Amino acid sequence: MTEVCIGTVLDPVIFGKLMAGGWLDNEKAKVAGMQILRKNKFTCSSCGFVSRSSVQVPHGYMIPVDYAHPGLLAAHGDGGCLCSICAASIGINWSVTIEGQGDSSAGVPGMLIAQSRLTQVQINRLALQVISLLASQPTPQLSKLQSAARDIDAAMTALNHELGGSIPFYRGNDSDFARALSLIPQEYYEQREDILGSLRFWPNVRYWKEQGVYWMKSTFEDMLASDNELLGVVK
Numbered sequence: 001m002t003e004v005c006i007g008t009v010l011d012p013v014i015f016g017k018l019m020a021g022g023w024l025d026n027e028k029a030k031v032a033g034m035q036i037l038r039k040n041k042f043t044c045s046s047c048g049f050v051s052r053s054s055v056q057v058p059h060g061y062m063i064p065v066d067y068a069h070p071g072l073l074a075a076h077g078d079g080g081c082l083c084s085i086c087a088a089s090i091g092i093n094w095s096v097t098i099e100g101q102g103d104s105s106a107g108v109p110g111m112l113i114a115q116s117r118l119t120q121v122q123i124n125r126l127a128l129q130v131i132s133l134l135a136s137q138p139t140p141q142l143s144k145l146q147s148a149a150r151d152i153d154a155a156m157t158a159l160n161h162e163l164g165g166s167i168p169f170y171r172g173n174d175s176d177f178a179r180a181l182s183l184i185p186q187e188y189y190e191q192r193e194d195i196l197g198s199l200r201f202w203p204n205v206r207y208w209k210e211q212g213v214y215w216m217k218s219t220f221e222d223m224l225a226s227d228n229e230l231l232g233v234v235k
């Protein structure tokens with residue numbers, strides 16, 4: 001399992017189409033992509049999240065990626081399978097910018113935060129649960145977990161305001177910063193790594209609502225039902 005780190009992609013336009021499901025409109029990419037997802041059993045090769053294929057959502061909101069392609073588009077049967085959040089983390093010059101988001105009223109897919117104590121993958125595992133819990137209908141059984149998820153989301157979101165103090169060159173705009181980061185030439189890569197030190201991606205929960213509803217059904221419901229210990233903790 002290769003854990004993703006935050007990063008930028010060379011072609012954010014194609015990457016955006018991949019993230020928005022555009023690969024399903026192209027027959028070649030669809031066949032190759034589904035082959036990759038099936039081969040990986042709909043399991044994220046970075047964080048280990050397992051989704052499920054269904055008649056309505058055959059891809060289970062998992063993303064087939066080819067790291068050799070500038071926009072990560074997989075056009076052949078070999079490539080990796082990432083969950084949407086791990087995929088969004090490696091293309092912040094798409095995932096924190098407004099361009100290419102269509103007329104989405106939910107805004108941008110996410111934001112940049114300063115958080116050096118958790119790796120991007122630890123954050124993504126948390127994010128998948130927070131998104132799924134907050135997208136679900138409140139029930140007496142879920143409400144305590146949902147309120148914990150709301151607190152986590154608020155705490156993470158607040159870290160966006162701390163970026164200016166911990167990242168040099170950050171001027172209060174995620175989009176400009178991500179674009180500038182993607183333009184740092186290769187020879188300055190070490191400097192780029194220094195800047196990336198405590199930089200992390202946190203998803204905008206509203207943007208991923210549709211996915212959250214699905215993931216709750218595909219993955220978390222069974223997990224919660226069998227995890228009485230967890231429910232006992234939050235009771």
Ligand SMILES: [Zn+2]
Nearest residue numbers: 044047083086
């Ligand atoms: Zn993942």
